[in-house]
Amino acid sequence: IGNDFKGTFYDLKRRSNGTRLGTTTPDKLISDVRKFVSSGWKTSKLSSYYRSINNLYATHFTTGVIPSVHAPMVFKEDTGGWLWLVHYEGQLVHMEGITFRFWGSGDDIMLVRVNGKTVLNASRNDGAPNNYADRITPHWQTPVKSTFQKYVLGSVSSVVGDWITLEPGVPLDMEVLMGETVGDFFTAALLVEVQGEEYDRIGHRLAPALPLFTTTDLTRDVVEAVRANLVPGEAGITNKVVVFRDFNPKVAAVGNVTETEETTLPDEPPKEAEAIDDKMRNWTSGAGKIVKAEFVTVIGDKAVLKDARGKQWKIPLAQLSDEDRLFIELARPPTFNIDFFKKSATRSIDAGPFASDLRWVPRIYDYIFGVRLKQMSAGKYNQELKVEYFAIGEEINGDNYILLDRQESAFTLTKENGYTHEFSGGKVMLEVRDWTFFADLYKGEKYGGYLVLVTDQRGEIIDVGSSHKWLPGIADKLRNFPLGKHFDKTGIRTYPPSYNYWY
Template structure:
């Protein structure tokens, strides 16, 4: 009997399986994969945390008191005092070894300690560039140019018409709007401009290229006094001086019989019998109307000055207080009145005015001061004494000093001796038994080595330089029929060049300071016109030399009358000092030995001060009689 073979079937996917089955299987697999992803994302995603602030904590509060600061009221700013380094008396034992921190990390060849001493802005009779609060603001107009600065036709007749219209219409600035107005303002506490060449006037406002005719300056401010006062102005203008108070004209003191006077003749006239009777400046003065001021009640005030044809310009405004007796002018017996002022004049301003103001014509510092704090000043200009100073002899240079005993450290041992001299890298010392000992520089301590370097500085060549450039005189006004008066303008630039004579190392600061002076053309006084100092360290990198220069300084020489003597300033001399790190002068060079002899006095003076041959401050030489007005 035959048996049948039974085949065992194994379940699985076999080749040639139906495609529908395979597609169904793929779909199920995809569904399972997506479901797994959803589960994963749901697990990973974290719930955002919400911040719950804690409950506020009560803290005790301190009661703070508002600090009270006392403020001192002042009618005018205090003068700035320059602090200068005193020169110590020379003597080797007095040398103090400098700390390295004092050099501020300077390396050899670096320039350190740079300093320009305060250079105050030039003060003129027209005002200065800085206000003190009680001054009048001055605006300069040039009627020969339009408002953009372009030249336009202008002559004295048309100038007079325009200025007359300006006064007639109540000083409305719109009348002068078509003409050039300088951007530079000046602040004046006085209206006291002695006779000067009108070509120099625009330069005070930085208008060096403006010709000296058909220009005007309008000052505006407030008239106030701390007490009730009754007074009147006296004035003289060449060509124009007009004063208006509280909207009313109180004085017109224009040049008599001039075109400006004719344009304003109908606007105001003096009622005083003393008008046009006494000399002031370069003509006679006009007496104004009486003015009554109530204590502390300010009134608006305007002052107008200007020049029509050119030549000489002047504007002087004085004050007569009702009931006050004044000294008589030694020239034609007129009253010696105080000038109008709104602040106590500084010595600098007094000098600027006195340079060209005839002696005895007016008092600069006495009389009322028109602000709400000051009162009447006593006369202090009759004779201003030189500044009282204690004259200290200038210490001699180190080469002139005698060495004294000190302790030296030589090869670790201490000896007491004095330095006799230095011979290259060798020292010659003298001990307490008067025995001379030769010591090598390599065997002494660093402190001793520093002492020797400071005690025996190298010699320097000192060259003071001055570069001068003579400027052409201002062009003559086309409306003058006379020869131009003498005028010379020179620009100077000063400087110093220092060079060490030897190649010895001297790695210590050296302060170089110079003083430049001018001298009066018609007097014997000097004027300090520049002072500068800088510090350097001699080194191989800078060739052991140093050079620096100052700013341009302008000097003028002029005459205000055809036959008058010239006045002004010319170059006068210099002083250069070299000072070591201990403040001891190691060398100097000068044109006049008195400058070095009285150096301590010289250091006390401000730029612009006049001085004598003891370096004491004095007033400038006043004009001689050739400059007085003669009717």
């Protein structure tokens, strides 16, 4: 109880069978939302519209400012970012009991209902024709009018909800409705104020440092996503977090992450091929004779060995044991021409007929990365090899990097494959938000480089290709690094850049 809210996506541009409606408008969506709320949140009021078969489960409801097309994308729906609703249902519970209220914002729709009662309507309400909150719930008004339009939360002002009291361990039904009308950008935020709690003031408007509403311990991924899409100082995010659940976990999965905490990975250098040609070892002939010597090289069909006195011996390879011949083969790995390649295409995003400015629509680039290897050295190499690649992105509005993709492939060099190997990964999406026409808002990611490692069956690196000299030094960190996350040149995970102030 109290951990996950089940989300259902409705596309108000389409009929229930998925076909496109001939005429529909933002005003019609607001009218439908009002009917839905007035009916007691009966989903039958939305039954004439398309309902996605894909459900999502949420533990918080703060997105910050994002392109509105993200909602259908996360529900795996190929439709535009306008005229949609998402309805979440779950239970609100607190183990010890608590009295609190929500602070929220929505651009365009954000409503919360607890135990059959609307406790917050933080929908857009900045005057006709965008007075959505007044039109949806004319009977509900924020109990704290002094804060109306005083504190910005995302792209609109925050709204304060009604006080709610939860008895210890007693769950109440809770629903959240979010939605978008015209289809440019979208904002949702839901914070918590506990009765009697004192909060620091943050940001240039001195807003209370309220934490996110959450039903589970905040992970680093959640904190990063929220921070990246809010202006610093709009929310406390992790300050005095209250987790709404009916149990006390023996071991918290992550705990309440502080905003200054950094996640680091073990600082170990990448493995390098061992200098095996200067080590003494026992060599065994086919007749069982054992000689202790160093491996020097191979000349023709003979191995050159050097004993402890410095004397060199030439021994036919055929007279050595299988283990010795494998040792020699691994000691003489092939070298490669390493070609890292990328293919990219711009994805067309349908902005719809109501977007106020097409420049709000993000630019989406789909990349596919891959590697081509061709043996350049002479001689056969019969052992299996592994190639790994790491595709690196760069922050457009920052100084750090992103791990875009990581793939590996095993192969053996043969005459049949022309002593070559090629493989590629799946589609990787990069997004750019160029909102400089409105304010100093330009963020996203771009392709920034690569690292390719070829290793033998011992795990030793035998060849490297890299766009940056420092990348091989953090190879082991990148092997364990989460995809899509940001890091600096030392391989330490960093927070993605936030928005700059625009108000």
